[in-house]
Amino acid sequence: xxxxxxxxxxxxxxxxxxxxxxxxxxxxxxxxxxxxxxxxxxxxxxxxxxxxxxxxxxxxxxxxxxxxxxxxxxxxxxxxxxxxxxxxxxxxxxxxxxxxxxxxxxxxxxxxxxxxxxxxxxxxxxxxxxxxxxxxxxxxxxxxxxxxxxxxxxxxxxxxxxxx
Numbered sequence: 001x002x003x004x005x006x007x008x009x010x011x012x013x014x015x016x017x018x019x020x021x022x023x024x025x026x027x028x029x030x031x032x033x034x035x036x037x038x039x040x041x042x043x044x045x046x047x048x049x050x051x052x053x054x055x056x057x058x059x060x061x062x063x064x065x066x067x068x069x070x071x072x073x074x075x076x077x078x079x080x081x082x083x084x085x086x087x088x089x090x091x092x093x094x095x096x097x098x099x100x101x102x103x104x105x106x107x108x109x110x111x112x113x114x115x116x117x118x119x120x121x122x123x124x125x126x127x128x129x130x131x132x133x134x135x136x137x138x139x140x141x142x143x144x145x146x147x148x149x150x151x152x153x154x155x156x157x158x159x160x161x162x163x164x
Contacts, residue, residue, distance in 0.1 A: 002068070002101050007058040012047035014060060018070045019047075022088035029088070029126055033149050057109040061089070061098045068093035071102040073109045073118075080116035082109075087120070087129070094128075103136045107160070116163040121145040121155035133158050 007015055023034040035041075051058050053074055061069040069089035076083050084106050089099045110118045120138065122129050138158040145155025 001064060002096070002098055003062045003065075004101060004105050005060050005062065007051055007060060009048045009051045012044065012051055014067070015051055015058065015070070016042075016047045018060060018067055018088065019050075019086065021090065022070065022086070025091065026088065029123055029129065030086075031121075031146055031148060031155065055113070057106065058086075059102065059105055061093070061102055063093045063096055063098055068096075069098045069102055071106050073106040075113075076119075078117075080114075082113065082115040082118055084118060084120040099132045100136060103132070107136075107162070111162055116161070117159050118162055119157055119159040121157055123148060124153055124156050130156075130158070136160070 020034065020037060023030055023032060023037060027034060037046075053072075055075040057073040059071060060067060061071075063069075067090070069087075071087045072085050074083050074085055084103070087099070087102065089102070107118055118138075119141075120133060122133060138160045141157045141159050143157040145157050147154055
C-alpha cells in the first residue's frame with residue numbers, strides 16, 4: 001500500500017533521511033551533490049529551511065509503511081508556472097507505482113494553486129525518470145536546463161500543460 005504524507009518544517013529529519021539517500025543512490029540525477037548536504041551543509045536550520053520555502057508542497061511516499069520516495073512542488077518566478085523538484089523513488093520501491101502517485105499529488109497541488117504549467121528538469125540520459133514523466137503527460141521543451149555539477153551535462157526541461 002502506498003501512503004503519501006505532506007511534510008511540515010518540523011518533519012525535516014524525514015526529509016533529510018530521504019534526500020541524503022537520494023543523493024547517495026542517484027548522484028547523476030541531481031544538481032546538488034551529496035557533499036553539498038554533508039559536513040557544514042548538514043545543519044538542522046538548512047533542512048528546515050528547505051521545507052519552509054514559501055508556497056512549497058513537500059511530500060514523502062511510504063510503501064507498506066517504509067519510506068519509499070519524495071517530491072516537492074515549488075512556485076517559480078513565472079506567473080502560472082510551478083516546478084517539480086527533488087523527485088526520487090527508492091530502488092526497492094520502483095515499479096510499484098510510487099513515482100506515479102508522487103507525480104499525481106504534485107500535479108493536484110499545482111492545479112489547486114491554479115498553475116497553468118507544471119515543469120521539471122531531468123538529466124539527459126536518465127531514461128527511467130524521463131519515461132515516468134512522459135507516461136504522466138510531460139513533454140520535452142526547447143528550454144535548456146542548468147549545467148550539472150560535472151560541468152558537462154545539462155538538465156532537460158519537461159512540462160505538462162495543466163490548462164487543458
